[in-house]
Amino acid sequence: ETANPFKCEPGEKYVMNVMVSGVEYWFPVYEMFKQAGQQFGCETEYTGTPEYDVNKQIATFDQALAQKPAGILVHPMNSDPFIEPINRATDGGTAVVTFAADSPNSKRVSYITSDNVAEGTYAADAVAEAMGGKGEYAVLENPGQDNHDKRISAFVTRMEAKWPDMKLVGRAASNQDPTKAYQAVLSLAQAHPDLGAVFMPEANSAIGAAQAAKEGGGKIRVMLADVNAKILDMIKAGEIFGSVNPNQGMQGYMGFMLLWLAKHPELIDPMNDAKRAGANAMKVPFVDNGFSIVTKDNADDFYWDKYLKRRGTKGIEE
Amino acid sequence: MSDAPVLQIRSLSKAFGPVHALSGVQFELRRGEVHALCGENGAGKSTLMNMIGGILQPDEGDILIDGKPVTIASPAAAQKIGIALVHQEIALCQDATVAENICMAAINARRAPLMNFQQVHADAEKAMNRLAPIAVRTKVADLSISSQQLVEIAKALTLDCKVLILDEPTAALTETEAQRLFAIVRGLKQRGISVIYISHRMAEIFSLCDRVTVFRDGRYVATEAIEATSPNDVVRKMVGREITQLYPDKLPADAKPGRALLSVSGLSDGTRFANVDLELRTGEILGIGGLIGAGRSEIAQTICGLRPATAGSVVLDGKNLAIRSYADAVRAGLVYLSEDRKRSGVFLDLSIAANVSALDLGKLTGRFGLLDRRAEADQATSLARQLGVRMSGIDAAVSTLSGGNQQKVAIAKQLSVAPKVIIMDEPTRGIDVGAKVEIHRLLRDLANRGVGIIVISSELPELIGLCDRVAVVREGRIAGVLGTGQLNEETIIMLASGVQPNAVYEGQAQNVA
């Protein structure tokens, strides 16, 4: 009798929860999350703490949970601290899917991310190829943030494994601060006049690093992960070599799907032990949303404000 | 053993960098005596006391207690061997109550883990009431400087000591409180407690003490029994010269009254005083007397715009003074010297020169709004010389000066401008006899040159000796104005307290007993 099962009940609400909620990385994720929600006739909400603080993020998660939503798409700032809140949510009937960072030991039903290791690996290949497989490179780090650390270590590992003539000459902590990155790259360039490339796992440092590289005569290739308008402009101008950018849109869209499915396991009659074991039959442990390589040629397609204008939406404010 | 003096100092020296505060001084305190220590400002009196009290360590020399040499490493150590010190500079915890301040040493020594506030309040009340009825639950920050001085004394009195050191305890007190203190000191003496008493008031020394030791320039000069000496003699030993005239000549009685420089009428602040009328004429020095807490300082501060008035008017040199802040008053030529030099008189961390120039920077400002440092130095040097400030140089921080010398810097600041009227609140507080004479002469000179001078003082001889007329304040009202002919201690005390003088002293006697 139900012509279309892919519809939400009235009041069925899905929430996305993040830390440092004011930064743009999340916006495309939520945008597609929201679009999926609209297509299903669901309510969606964007929540999180503006601060970089796991304790505060958990507080917002708990608050969202207190309103008994159907599902939460969460980016857990640290994995283990979220075990208890996620389990509490799941036990209370709220589906939880993690994205971009995982809480593997919790009862979340799915995890969707781009592959940090693949991102780091690709970045390494791209840099090394451009340098003819030979030269000096350095990395700027943000020690302590898991996905950033993964990208860095994948980058370095790949260099060591596949590009024996690429030499790692420096590691400095820039902690997502453009001025620190600026100083670090200037210092590195002093110590290593032949420095040919620098890689960093996020976009904030890149602004400072690129400026330093430019002042150093433009010999240093700046490679990073993530993009924003400024980075895109610099890529187009040749001041930044390139960026690996996760496919945020799919992260949001598929994230919603995974949540919705997890909330509606009754739609299938599982051909396994899920029912007897009391497990969620719609569990999809891992989804890779892929990533793009942003270079001069395709940079134009990644501007967020242009996308918003084209779509006529208000982004996270609805 | 009982023959040994309670406290003996042998060839003790102390230097602060290039300044030799004390060089080879000696001192001896017998059991049950009240021993006065005299000397000019900066002679090293407080420095010596600070070493006995464990706050400073001597460079050379010995301190003997009961004949045995001791090292007094800290104030706690001093207390342990029975030395109590009332500091010249008030050192109280402003955020704590009077009671807690008074009982602080006891609280510190207390073994029980929890406070017994009832006991603290009771003990403090007992100690405080011997001196003055100050509510022990008030925060010290809410007290005037003179009340704080009383708290400081009460604090020392609670200690179980055999040597009590009083470093200028009466500098901010009026006759009434001073007399109470003396009665207490005499009681202590009877119980065999020895007292070192530092003061610049000769009358007090000669009525209270048994012996007197004089220091000059950080050196020991002499020790005499009180009966064997005279105030003039002590002053001569202190200053190194004879002081013939203690106070400058007053206006002749038949002099024509000058024009009104400052007229205050109907001034009220809504809380502390009401309906105050005052008039200051050119050529005269007007005194303001009264008991502690009578509201003298408040009246003066209100006249100058340092506190808000609710009613009344102030006319300065014929012009109605409509001021919103003290800065306006200074601009109009009306300046005020605070009685509380530490809290509002000087900048302890800044240099002497910077302190002296604080009141009128405009005068020292050259082109482009830059400070003329040479003019600043000249001004500071000349005023410091005039007032006899003992210092290592005008670049020294005021905190390195002795109490009296800090007061001189505060006065120098007022004198650095050329105001129409100066109101001085306890100007000679802590200042030695010689310098006092000099300051009084300066004030008289200024008065003769047409500058209006108002002196608020708790020291009756100063009011009587210096001023041409004295207005007496009682509980926020002018109780009366006394002219030259009427100026004597009894009349002032009577006006100030509203009782016959004899009755006042009897009341005190009962209180003490």
Added chain:
Amino acid sequence: MHAEIKVADASRRASFARFASMREAGLIVIILALCIAMSLASPHFLTWGNFRAMLMSFSIEGIVVVGMTILLIVGGIDLSVGSVVCFSMVVSGALFLAGLDPWTASLIGIAVSALIGAVMGFFVTVVGLNHFITSLAAMVIVRGLCLVITKGTPLSLFTLPPEFKAIGQGNLQGVPYVIIIFVVVVAIFDFLLRRATAFRKVFYTGSNEKAAQFSGIKTNQVKFWVTVLCATLSGFAGVIYMARFGAATPTFGAGMELNVIAAAVIGGASLKGGSGTIFGAILGMALLSVVTSSLILLDISVYWQDMIKGCILLAAVSADHFLHRKKS
């Protein structure tokens, strides 16, 4: 009978006067006003779930606030609290992973936190540096130690025994242990700070160090022990965080110091020393928390959250200031 009414009236008035004269009265009024406004604006506000979330969000940090307040009273400051919280987590966590039982590991974690406090106390009292610069250096050094120990990756303490995790995650008839511990710590220290002889010396030292010395108080000892206490409480908080999160992240607690100091200052502590109460500081913390969670509940756009939060904070502090000033 008429007289009786009057008496009751007078005593009511007296107890009202006592309330109004409390330093904390203004804050309580403001927080209540905010809560009432919020419960009208959002049906979700006045729910146990929401209150639990708010309480949980500041209980552990509240323990750090206790130490900071006492340190502020003595005239000090500790910028390293966030690092020390993290260090305690990391040390306890690493020891647990190395095979120690979690209780011993936690005790050691708290002990090394106290040791850090002692080192800071040494630099402040013996070397003579000020608290600001000492604790700033400690903040950087201790954070560095966390990185060194963890090599930058969070320690996963999934294997912590449930009875240990219960400290952070369990509850007693619906009331989380974390909240109970918080309330007990606050109550004890609030009481001690008001009544204990030893803690009065903290006020005296902070109010006028010289005067305290003149009364025989060994102010350096006082400052030393308060510094140690603050670090120890931070270490204790770290252990509870570990139990709560089941993890030790090397970046945890960054920026905590500002929040903690802000709470204490809103609650009446002065950076100049000599004043402050624990109850007030906790109210300050509560105010910050209520404001933050209100904005989230009202679904205010994240772009506007910070701005509105700051404005409410400023308004609340100004209102408190006026209420308090009128009183005195």
Added chain:
Amino acid sequence: MHAEIKVADASRRASFARFASMREAGLIVIILALCIAMSLASPHFLTWGNFRAMLMSFSIEGIVVVGMTILLIVGGIDLSVGSVVCFSMVVSGALFLAGLDPWTASLIGIAVSALIGAVMGFFVTVVGLNHFITSLAAMVIVRGLCLVITKGTPLSLFTLPPEFKAIGQGNLQGVPYVIIIFVVVVAIFDFLLRRATAFRKVFYTGSNEKAAQFSGIKTNQVKFWVTVLCATLSGFAGVIYMARFGAATPTFGAGMELNVIAAAVIGGASLKGGSGTIFGAILGMALLSVVTSSLILLDISVYWQDMIKGCILLAAVSADHFLHRKKS
């Protein structure tokens, strides 16, 4: 002849004594010692390129340090500097993108920064809040405004005309304009702070506010204008950052306040007011910068960098303290 030598000797000794008695002497010695050690350890240290890099890395922040130092001297503190730097960038950037020429846009950016200072000054002097809490609220509010204006994404100011970008990126015969501007600002304010009448009042107010009032100084005015000055200099720094990076990022400058305050305190400013010099504060900044870039030059592991940095900082400050104390 003998006498002549003596005179020369004496004058040399006198000028040495004058140097040794400077508050900054200790810091200079320590920084030089670090530099010598570094030039032995790394051949790249003693190069113009490296010094240029170090100077560049702290020159713009150095302008903020100037304002902060003056504010600390008056007894205030400003936690909002990082936010205001960012706000000035964001406002100027947004206005430029809206079509204004960059110079006018920058002037407006600086003006609104000054306005923020004025609002803070109002709350401090008229309402009577303290600087800490006022600037904390301002920090949050202004950061929020940055988010509101940028909607969370960096403004790309790629189209800034080259003559404007030159402020941040160009150089005059090899010396970057940024360094020139920095040196000029520092020199002017150091001079003014030592010599100008107006700035003398800052010392009076910070040293003893009540005594300053009793000297006819309108201390509230002084505090107000110093607050405005600090915010204005932050705004100025923001505009230069914009010219350097050609972007306005809404998260820029977070955490800057601690660095800036640390520099001033290392350089001799006291959180209690009344003391501090600009030259000293800049040396403090230089010390922090030398340490940071040394660690990078020596290729120390990132995990150890923080720890070593903190230890050097602590050692340097302790050494300075001893040098200074021996002198006095």
